[in-house]
Amino acid sequence: MVNMPSKKKTSINQACTLLAQGDLVVMPTETVYGLAADALNGHAVAKIYELKKRPQFNPLIIHVSDYVQAQQWAYFTKVAEILATYFWHTQPSPLTLVLNKKPTNLSSLVTAGLETVAIRVPHHPVALDLLKAYGKPLAAPSANRSLHISPTTTEAVHQSLGPRTPFILDGGPCQVGLESTILDLSGDVPVLLRPGGTPVEMLEEILGHAIHQEVGTTAIKAPGMMKRHYAPQLPLRINCLHAEPGEAFLGFGHNDQPAHLNLSKTGDLKEAAANLFSMLNELDKPGLFKGIAVMPIPLKGLGAALNDRLQRAASSES
Ligand code: TXA
Ligand code: MG
Numbered sequence: 001m002v003n004m005p006s007k008k009k010t011s012i013n014q015a016c017t018l019l020a021q022g023d024l025v026v027m028p029t030e031t032v033y034g035l036a037a038d039a040l041n042g043h044a045v046a047k048i049y050e051l052k053k054r055p056q057f058n059p060l061i062i063h064v065s066d067y068v069q070a071q072q073w074a075y076f077t078k079v080a081e082i083l084a085t086y087f088w089h090t091q092p093s094p095l096t097l098v099l100n101k102k103p104t105n106l107s108s109l110v111t112a113g114l115e116t117v118a119i120r121v122p123h124h125p126v127a128l129d130l131l132k133a134y135g136k137p138l139a140a141p142s143a144n145r146s147l148h149i150s151p152t153t154t155e156a157v158h159q160s161l162g163p164r165t166p167f168i169l170d171g172g173p174c175q176v177g178l179e180s181t182i183l184d185l186s187g188d189v190p191v192l193l194r195p196g197g198t199p200v201e202m203l204e205e206i207l208g209h210a211i212h213q214e215v216g217t218t219a220i221k222a223p224g225m226m227k228r229h230y231a232p233q234l235p236l237r238i239n240c241l242h243a244e245p246g247e248a249f250l251g252f253g254h255n256d257q258p259a260h261l262n263l264s265k266t267g268d269l270k271e272a273a274a275n276l277f278s279m280l281n282e283l284d285k286p287g288l289f290k291g292i293a294v295m296p297i298p299l300k301g302l303g304a305a306l307n308d309r310l311q312r313a314a315s316s317e318s
Pocket of ligand 2: 141142150
């Protein structure tokens, strides 16, 4: 805190005051903007569900400043320790671990009554300043109304939450643009619950073996994995080489038909991930288009998470 420029320090202090009195704060992270509440204060956490209009059964991720803090809230196995220290500190990359919960005063609304807790260290200077200054874990889902697109800019937060948008800590556009990868380490074998900003291949490399992927099954361990979760207002089609008349065309790499926007002209998956939600948001204009057609994206690396999000956005089920 001592070396922080005074304007920044003032806004961090203001955020801490709001959190301490049970109010919500919008916090930037490297993945997407989060709607944060004191994870020990059930009334504050309830405001998240209320503002997002999110189903109550959906548990939240708690955010902490480092691995040492994280150990207060969950039991870390050897494997969990290795992954946490590597992806939270040595080579920071967005990873949420689902672990067996320690008996603590964490609000049970955060975990939706489960015996496990999802925990991560965000890799963003403003989030880390806030977490260090506040000293307690923050529960934070993405800062959008339920079923809207996750926001990667403060404008997108305002657009989704409207006039009830709480105090925002501005951290600029989110660099990763996709939510964290979620790995369940609470059982005997690691299970991937959500593909995200850290490619599963990177986890497998550190673990030294393949990871079981539960994604897309109906046995919902991460209840947030409802099919229709990442939804624009317009109908969305995927794996399209051309758009129909009236449709917005979202490109990837080289394309014959001119695209309205291109996730990455060079076919770079990292660039595409960072652009995904903001570009979908920009094209999601029912007055202008009748739908959105998206070009095929390869399934390797971050492509798995990109395709997962697009499939959900394209699903008409709720
Ligand atoms: O990148 C991110 O992870 C962002 C930023 C803000 O940190 N957060 C985020 O949170 O995406 P949210 O609430 O949209 O997604 C949390 C996911 C949900 O799918 C939820 O079901 C799952 O984590 N989850 C939370 N606790 C869990 C638990 N104990 N067991 C299984 N899944 C859990
Ligand atoms: Mg979300």
